[in-house]
Amino acid sequence: MCLWPSGLPYCWVFFTRKKFLVRVTSHGVLKMAESEEEVDVLVQRVVKDITNAFKRNPNIDEIGVIPCPEARYNRSPIVLVENKLGVESWCVKFLLPYVHNKLLLYRQRKHWLDREALVDITCTLLLLNPDFTTAWNVRKELLQCGVLNPEKDLYLGKLALTKFPKSPETWIHRRWVLQQILRQFSVVGRSRKQQQQQGEAEQADGERSQQLSDHLARTLHQEMKVCSDAACRYPSNYNAWSHRIWVVQHMAKGNFKVFHDELSSMRLWVSMHVSDHSGFHYRQFLLKELITELSQTPASTTTCSPQHQSSTVPSVNPHHHSDTQANGELSGAEAAGEDERQLSLTTVLHLFHQEMELCSDLIQSFPGHETLWSHRRHVFYLWHQWRREHQHRCSNNGSSESVHLNNSDPGLTEVGAQSCAGRGESVNGQRHASEPMEIDRAPLPDPRDSKRLKRGVLLPAPPGLPCEHSFVSSILDRCSNPEQRRFALAYKKWLDTVMGPQP
Amino acid sequence: MGTQVKDVIIKPDAPSSLFLDKHADYIAAYGSKKDDYEYTLSEYLRMSGIYWGLTVMDLMGQLPRMNREEIIDFIKSCQHECGGISASIGHDPHLLYTLSAVQILCLYDSVDAIDVDKVVEYVKGLQQEDGSFAGDKWGEIDTRFSFCAVATLALLGKMDKINVDKAVEFVLTCMNFDGGFGCRPGSESHAGQIYCCTGFLSLTGQLHQVNADLLGWWLCERQLPSGGLNGRPEKLPDVCYSWWVLASLKIIGRIHWIDKAKLRTFILACQDEETGGFADRPGDMVDPFHTLFGVAGLSLLGDEQIKPVNPVLCMPEDVLQRIGLQPDLLS
Ligand SMILES: [Zn+2]
Numbered sequence: 001m002c003l004w005p006s007g008l009p010y011c012w013v014f015f016t017r018k019k020f021l022v023r024v025t026s027h028g029v030l031k032m033a034e035s036e037e038e039v040d041v042l043v044q045r046v047v048k049d050i051t052n053a054f055k056r057n058p059n060i061d062e063i064g065v066i067p068c069p070e071a072r073y074n075r076s077p078i079v080l081v082e083n084k085l086g087v088e089s090w091c092v093k094f095l096l097p098y099v100h101n102k103l104l105l106y107r108q109r110k111h112w113l114d115r116e117a118l119v120d121i122t123c124t125l126l127l128l129n130p131d132f133t134t135a136w137n138v139r140k141e142l143l144q145c146g147v148l149n150p151e152k153d154l155y156l157g158k159l160a161l162t163k164f165p166k167s168p169e170t171w172i173h174r175r176w177v178l179q180q181i182l183r184q185f186s187v188v189g190r191s192r193k194q195q196q197q198q199g200e201a202e203q204a205d206g207e208r209s210q211q212l213s214d215h216l217a218r219t220l221h222q223e224m225k226v227c228s229d230a231a232c233r234y235p236s237n238y239n240a241w242s243h244r245i246w247v248v249q250h251m252a253k254g255n256f257k258v259f260h261d262e263l264s265s266m267r268l269w270v271s272m273h274v275s276d277h278s279g280f281h282y283r284q285f286l287l288k289e290l291i292t293e294l295s296q297t298p299a300s301t302t303t304c305s306p307q308h309q310s311s312t313v314p315s316v317n318p319h320h321h322s323d324t325q326a327n328g329e330l331s332g333a334e335a336a337g338e339d340e341r342q343l344s345l346t347t348v349l350h351l352f353h354q355e356m357e358l359c360s361d362l363i364q365s366f367p368g369h370e371t372l373w374s375h376r377r378h379v380f381y382l383w384h385q386w387r388r389e390h391q392h393r394c395s396n397n398g399s400s401e402s403v404h405l406n407n408s409d410p411g412l413t414e415v416g417a418q419s420c421a422g423r424g425e426s427v428n429g430q431r432h433a434s435e436p437m438e439i440d441r442a443p444l445p446d447p448r449d450s451k452r453l454k455r456g457v458l459l460p461a462p463p464g465l466p467c468e469h470s471f472v473s474s475i476l477d478r479c480s481n482p483e484q485r486r487f488a489l490a491y492k493k494w495l496d497t498v499m500g501p502q503p
Numbered sequence: 504m505g506t507q508v509k510d511v512i513i514k515p516d517a518p519s520s521l522f523l524d525k526h527a528d529y530i531a532a533y534g535s536k537k538d539d540y541e542y543t544l545s546e547y548l549r550m551s552g553i554y555w556g557l558t559v560m561d562l563m564g565q566l567p568r569m570n571r572e573e574i575i576d577f578i579k580s581c582q583h584e585c586g587g588i589s590a591s592i593g594h595d596p597h598l599l600y601t602l603s604a605v606q607i608l609c610l611y612d613s614v615d616a617i618d619v620d621k622v623v624e625y626v627k628g629l630q631q632e633d634g635s636f637a638g639d640k641w642g643e644i645d646t647r648f649s650f651c652a653v654a655t656l657a658l659l660g661k662m663d664k665i666n667v668d669k670a671v672e673f674v675l676t677c678m679n680f681d682g683g684f685g686c687r688p689g690s691e692s693h694a695g696q697i698y699c700c701t702g703f704l705s706l707t708g709q710l711h712q713v714n715a716d717l718l719g720w721w722l723c724e725r726q727l728p729s730g731g732l733n734g735r736p737e738k739l740p741d742v743c744y745s746w747w748v749l750a751s752l753k754i755i756g757r758i759h760w761i762d763k764a765k766l767r768t769f770i771l772a773c774q775d776e777e778t779g780g781f782a783d784r785p786g787d788m789v790d791p792f793h794t795l796f797g798v799a800g801l802s803l804l805g806d807e808q809i810k811p812v813n814p815v816l817c818m819p820e821d822v823l824q825r826i827g828l829q830p831d832l833l834s
Contacts, residue, residue, distance in 0.1 A: 097543045104593035132547045134594045140641060172643045179642075236738060242690045249689065275509070275737045281691035289689075368508075370724075370736040374681075381680050483508065490724070498717065 049078040130160035165230040241278035368483030517772035529779030549591040550600035586621030634669030650699035682718030694734035698747040719757030730765030746796035750814040756833035
């Protein structure tokens, strides 16, 4: 649904209401806890039970509310089954207002809570109502003074997301915590550099920084897992996917390998979630980043890599570590630079080609999904724009690059026409043309292995405008699904109006 | 292979006329159940909740039914030392609730009830070097907050206190190939963010930076066969998204591109005839949030029983005329 500021959307809280509060009735509890004092005692015990459950099982991986209208005597409403923590619904109605009011009284300095109590109360509160911003802020303060550690809060957020996978405040808090971790890392990185300058670099220090960078890589990996889980729990989860974008932007900036691995792992995911517009958008984002990276001149990428290293996961981008460029030696440097440029261009073509093939394949296999057609627009637009920019740049400076592009561009069209024909076959009821599919599944060319991809090898390229038109026609010719027809026609109109007028 | 169409079917017996009296009764009663469990659960956004309720009452000409003094006192007690305003007493200040509070005070023509200079300082202090705005002192960045900042300052007539050029620069980095906007650079286009960003560009006089045809196209594609609008491809239609999309279309001068009659039918079908109020979709539970956006949407569609609403600030036009604020719209 929707979460928004004043004038802006806020369905979230109402969504919550529909999902679980409806089940809360209190008859049983009224018998059990009638006076205010009784409620007090009851709730304090429940908060302790939750804390103890986490102590007993540090591997709790999911939370939930168990529909249970009546309290049962002599039994805690906190239930731990394997790694799942459940709260019986009858007690939520007492628990939440109690911890809510306790925290607000503390915030207004009307009631004192020690640190331990604050940790317990905010934990309970946030598991029940994770958009309670102020409770996360209290935890930020506890984190700043060292009472909590970042990992603990990432864990609490992860649990809250198992029940509330969109909770905007939970995602916002995660970004803040991750920034604290990044800051720690960059502080150590800086002090290490200073020490090196003074010639005092010690082995212990090297080990420490290695530990930190391992830690950061692990955090990155865990964060991706949290995003995937939330994305599976709620389709087109805007907050989860925009968080994932933030994470790679901030924790893997310039790290070609991370972006590439993400793109590969997302392939299966999107194929299984063909309606998930946000998942596809993430793919578009990765593709754009990779292509921008690959299209930069090697010299400029080399200069920007050291600054990233201080604050992000160490770059293992082979593209960045060309000794030839780093040392600035001229012998063979030009040739190597040219090789690398060539290789990058080849990789770009490959990426575009694979993406368009994947998209065609999914559109044909799963007719009538707006997401897939929207993806096609995006990828085609990126490709179209990349091609225009490159032609433009090359004709301006007349470098050797232009020779390649000018030569290969007609070739691109040619290959485009071929893959068009390939699709034509499959449209006529045969299997997909085997050649593009094989390329489709082949791994990306390894940029380190420049011998494998010699200059001048003509690779299958993404299609041009005429090819897109024949793709649409082929869909329209054989398709009876009204939705598919509607989207195909809209795509055609988009090609004509938005893409058509451009050269 | 069949496709599951993501849309709703409007039943023949769904409401097709507007029950304004019922809605006014629903909102007037909502604030009175303060010890309700739900009321606790939504306290973290109370200030916005009050804004929704009061605005829809004003649009229906029923504002006098609400307790003006109590609300103004409440807002006063939510302003913090730093100048920012919180959702409720004891909560932390945030731009979201600062805007809501200023909007409410504009409805009541009593902005002076709070320390306006401090509010301006608070907003100004949240602007970052790249022109973006943090939502509060903890630093989260989002184009929603850029909107909140300029909307607050525009209502207070203090837009000159921030670096507007830089702010515009940042919002434009969040524009996507489809003409839409996301929460941060590189993020997916989303009807709610598009509303914030087009509203932002309207208030800063920069609507010429929008590719109105391209964006209008994307927004129109949000209309589903039921007439309702969704916020992104393959999402269900929703009354509140109908507002974000419709208001954005109005701002960029393309509101005539959608089927208004069908949208009206959808919005009317989301009313609850018995309790009053609007739900996100026909048959769901009503709430004040969707009630505001249902009524505001009908106003933008030209319903004459409702006061004209301003698409940028979601406030009655007569209130904005009173304070002399006329945000740009494209034609
Ligand atoms: Zn909604």
